[in-house]
Amino acid sequence: xxxxxxxxxxxxxxxxxxxLRARGFxxxxxxxxxxxxxxxxALGLDGLEAYRRHLDAHPEEWGVLDGLCRVTISRFFRDRAxxxxxxxxxxxxxxxxxxxxxxxxxxWSAGCASGEEPYTLALILRVGLGLPPGSxxxxxxxxxxxxxxxxxxxxxxxxxxxxxxxxxxxxxxRRDGPxxxxxxxxxxxxxxxxxxxxxxxxxxxFDAILCRNLAFTYxxxxxxxxxLARLGERLAVGGxxxxxxxxxxxxxxxxxxxxxxxxxxxxR
Numbered sequence: 608x609x610x611x612x613x614x615x616x617x618x619x620x621x622x623x624x625x626x627l628r629a630r631g632f633x634x635x636x637x638x639x640x641x642x643x644x645x646x647x648x649a650l651g652l653d654g655l656e657a658y659r660r661h662l663d664a665h666p667e668e669w670g671v672l673d674g675l676c677r678v679t680i681s682r683f684f685r686d687r688a689x690x691x692x693x694x695x696x697x698x699x700x701x702x703x704x705x706x707x708x709x710x711x712x713x714x715w716s717a718g719c720a721s722g723e724e725p726y727t728l729a730l731i732l733r734v735g736l737g738l739p740p741g742s743x744x745x746x747x748x749x750x751x752x753x754x755x756x757x758x759x760x761x762x763x764x765x766x767x768x769x770x771x772x773x774x775x776x777x778x779x780x781r782r783d784g785p786x787x788x789x790x791x792x793x794x795x796x797x798x799x800x801x802x803x804x805x806x807x808x809x810x811x812x813f814d815a816i817l818c819r820n821l822a823f824t825y826x827x828x829x830x831x832x833x834x835l836a837r838l839g840e841r842l843a844v845g846g847x848x849x850x851x852x853x854x855x856x857x858x859x860x861x862x863x864x865x866x867x868x869x870x871x872x873x874x875r
Contacts, residue, residue, distance in 0.1 A: 614640045617655045621662070623827060625673050626805055631825040635678045642675040677751060678825065681720040683727050683763075684770040686819075686852040692868055693815070694731045697847050701814040702736065702743075704845055712743040713843070715813045717804055718821035719747040722758025723767060725797055726789050728817070730771070730779045733793045740795060746813070750803040759799055761789035805830065811841030819869075820851035832857050839873055847872055 618636065619629045632639060647658045662668050684690045698712075705712040712732070716725040725747035732738045732745075749755055764786055768776055780787040800809060804822060822834045835856060838848060848862070850869035856862050862871040 613655055614643075617643075617659065620659070621672065622676070624669065625676065626827055626830040627676065627825050628827045632676070632678075635680075638678070639676055643672070646671065646675060674751070676825075678820075679720045679751070679754060680820070681723045682767045682770065683723045683730075684772075685723070687770050689849060689852065689868055689870065690727060690731065692865070692870060693728075693849070694735050697815065697865075697870065698731060699736065701846065702732075702738065705814060706742075711741065712738070713746070713811075713813045714743070714815045715746045715748070715809060715811075715817065715841070717748055717808075717816065717818040717838075719749045719755075719758060719799075720751075721754045722747065722761065723763070724817060724819070725758070726761070726794065727771075728815075729789075729793050729797060730775045734775050734778045735772075740792075743796075745797045746800060746809050747797055748800040748802040748804070748809060750801065752801045755799050755801055761794055762786050763788075804834065808837055808841060812843035812846070813841055814843050814846045815849065816842055816846070817849045819849060820854065823850055823854040823856065828857065832860075835860055842873065845872070 615629070615636070618632060618639070622629050622632070643655075643658070647654065650658070650661060652658050652661060662672065702712050714725075714728050714732075716728060719725050725745050728745055732743050747755075747758065749758075762783055768780070768787055771779075779790055779793050781790055782788075802808065804818070805826070816838055818834075818838060823831055826834060842848060847865075848871045850856070850871065852869060854869055856871060861874045863874055864871055
């Protein structure tokens with residue numbers, strides 16, 4: 608078997624054991640294979656077949672493999688059209704609804720990686736919409752504590768900021784050597800949580816849930832459906848669920864899409 612075919616077959620075999628689907632990894636397969644190859648080498652094993660036997664003999668290794676399969680591509684305002692829609696329409700509407708109910712606006716970034724997504728929300732709310740402290744809450748969760756540590760630090764290279772509108776960039780960051788650091792008043796109030804979406808979620812309700820390029824790309828079909836049900840339970844009436852630009856909800860899920868953008872509301 609050719610090396611590429613062997614690697615593909617390995618992922619097709621092991622990913623379902625983790626609740627994941629091989630199809631979702633097609634674009635990042637090379638990245639994941641490199642990590643696995645380094646792990647195989649570190650263990651002193653002779654290839655993937657030996658690693659597969661190692662998994663059988665050492666069940667705890669499945670947790671290591673699971674970590675190797677996490678994809679962490681992120682940047683500010685990724686899929687800018689989605690965030691422009693949130694800034695101009697959805698978040699002002701949700702802000703007004705929350706204000707009318709005498710409560711803070713609540714948002715959740717699920718799978719926040721190194722923090723670009725929840726900070727993007729914070730930039731829109733604090734800088735773009737001018738919301739004062741205490742008027743909104745942002746929960747940011749990820750399964751990787753190392754990424755969360757980077758997120759809390761709030762320091763980024765200039766390339767990560769290239770899609771941010773100029774007004775938000777100027778008012779939301781300060782220079783830190785060659786890099787940029789999120790301003791304290793923007794970062795204030797974000798709650799960082801180390802949670803694996805497959806096993807636990809923060810309590811709702813949330814007015815906006817951003818679950819992008821995670822569950823509906825990498826999770827298997829059954830896990831997608833159960834995850835969607837749990838997300839729906841945590842969504843406030845009139846709230847929105849935001850997916851990645853190339854993601855779709857499971858067929859027959861019963862959610863309405865906002866035109867061409869992956870912003871959904873439940874049909875209820």
